[in-house]
Amino acid sequence: MCSVYIVGVGPGDQGLVSMRALEIIRGADVLVYDRLIPQGLLKLAKPGAELIFAGKELGHHVMEQEEINEVLVSKAREGKTVARLHGGDPFLFGRGFEECLEVTRNGIKCVVVPGISSAIAAPERFLIPVVLRGVASSAAIVTGTEDPGKRRRFVDFRELAGRVDTIVVLMGRHRIREIAKELIEGGLDPGTPVAAVSRAFMDGERVIFTTLGEVSGDGLESPVVFVIGNVVNAAKSLVDSQ
Amino acid sequence: MCSVYIVGVGPGDQGLVSMRALEIIRGADVLVYDRLIPQGLLKLAKPGAELIFAGKELGHHVMEQEEINEVLVSKAREGKTVARLHGGDPFLFGRGFEECLEVTRNGIKCVVVPGISSAIAAPERFLIPVVLRGVASSAAIVTGTEDPGKRRRFVDFRELAGRVDTIVVLMGRHRIREIAKELIEGGLDPGTPVAAVSRAFMDGERVIFTTLGEVSGDGLESPVVFVIGNVVNAAKSLVDSQ
Secondary structure, three states: OOEEEEEEOEOOOHHHOEHHHHHHHHHOOEEEEEOOOOHHHHHHOOOOOEEEEEEOOOOOOOOOHHHHHHHHHHHHHOOOEEEEEEOEOOOOOOOHHHHHHHHHHOOOEEEEEOOOOHHHHHHHHOOOOOOEOOOEOEEEEEEOOOOOOOOOOOOOHHHHOOOOOEEEEEOOOOOHHHHHHHHHHOOOOOOOEEEEEEOOOOOOOEEEEEEOOOOOOOOOOOOEEEEEOOHHHHHHHHHHHO | OOEEEEEEOEOOOHHHOEHHHHHHHHHOOEEEEEOOOOHHHHHHOOOOOEEEEEEOOOOOOOOOHHHHHHHHHHHHHOOOEEEEEEOEOOOOOOOHHHHHHHHHHOOOEEEEEOOOOHHHHHHHHOOOOOOEOOOEOEEEEEEOOOOOOOOOOOOOHHHHOOOOOEEEEEOOOOOHHHHHHHHHHOOOOOOOEEEEEEOOOOOOOEEEEEEOOOOOOOOOOOOEEEEEOOHHHHHHHHHHHO
16 A cells, blocks of 8 residues: 655754654655755665655745645655654644645555654754743744635734743744734733743754844844743853853 | 753653654663653663653642642753653743743753644544544644633633534543533534544544534543544544545
8 A cells, every 4th residue: 555654854953853653754756745845854765765855934935835745646646655844743824634635535655753843942953942831831833934825814923922831933033023013012011021942953053032112134144933932031041051 | 060951742542752852862861751751761861860740631630730840950960961851842832941941040041842742643543533634724723721720711612613614622532522512602603523532543543433513521531631623533534444
């Protein structure tokens, strides 16, 4: 039976890839991969394996999602074992679910392998916990880039403000000022600490500590994870003591 | 220089452990481990390595957090390489941050290795995405068990209701009815779909599909991850089509 593996390969460091993911990569006939996967992984493909770059960078999609789905289905129908590699986790803003749905609808077996998500790991890289006993008991993970084709906006930052202790914004570099403005309008203090984590686990990784009133995406290289809340101060105290 | 590694080993399946984590486990002189780690990992320890069970089960702590911190510091001071293994991710309700802070305060180097969190991976095991284009753009991860010693409650479920698309409750088996009641009082429909994922990636894993009005922790084995929101219906459609 032909099958498609939807595989998370973590936040960009090859050491953070799971054993299961490596096994699938080594055995696959076809690898369909995103821009943000650890590049060394492709060298692990077996000789003759077909490598297909699916792109996915804000505003620079190489393949449309429909094309990606079509490739997964058609390659699997040729009897090939297909591994679809996602940076991070495939179901956390990765569209892995949509791919799995499409594959399954076509009678093809779909296996999902979770990965380490940058939503949690990127802050952790700079010793920032998104939750912390006595400081934060809840963390919301939200997208900063919503599908412009949608009929309604899903994330109402004014409503979210103050309802969770920590807000983690993914894919929000271009809209972070607007998001911060809405959070302040929703009641958050402009002095609320913010960490902007850029390219965690990749070349040029860095963190900038700022506040909600001052945050901007200028000069930051993608991908950026923004962490908003008092956990950021906890991390600073740890970093300072090192 | 002595050092302590704070290592996430994922949600319970040895295949989901990262290469980096395995390397550290193989090289450590001392392994301090939680109840919910993949048990096969301990067999990878080098001959003569010291294995210390730290426990951590609701209501059945084998070691207090202060004792764990003390062990990490004292073993490292003996010049040993210490690996502190956490199920899931060490910073997502794992107290890894607190351990890191304590270790660092004692002049010992602390290295953190992220892991796959069950907050995302346990639902994914049953093809439930916590966010999904067109259905959910935000997910809150919250603890269902707050420290009773705290002066104030951190998670106000009445306030959270309706402010995020998906609510993921960890460690909430004993309190889920009360939490559901508060979410309904906060405005969520009692018919809101809920998935209770029990022991994902471990023996006896299963999922129960229910609603906010009907959910209960009775008969479910720990650990349980509750997913509350319309993403649960999306998953059901996928499972049905398989």
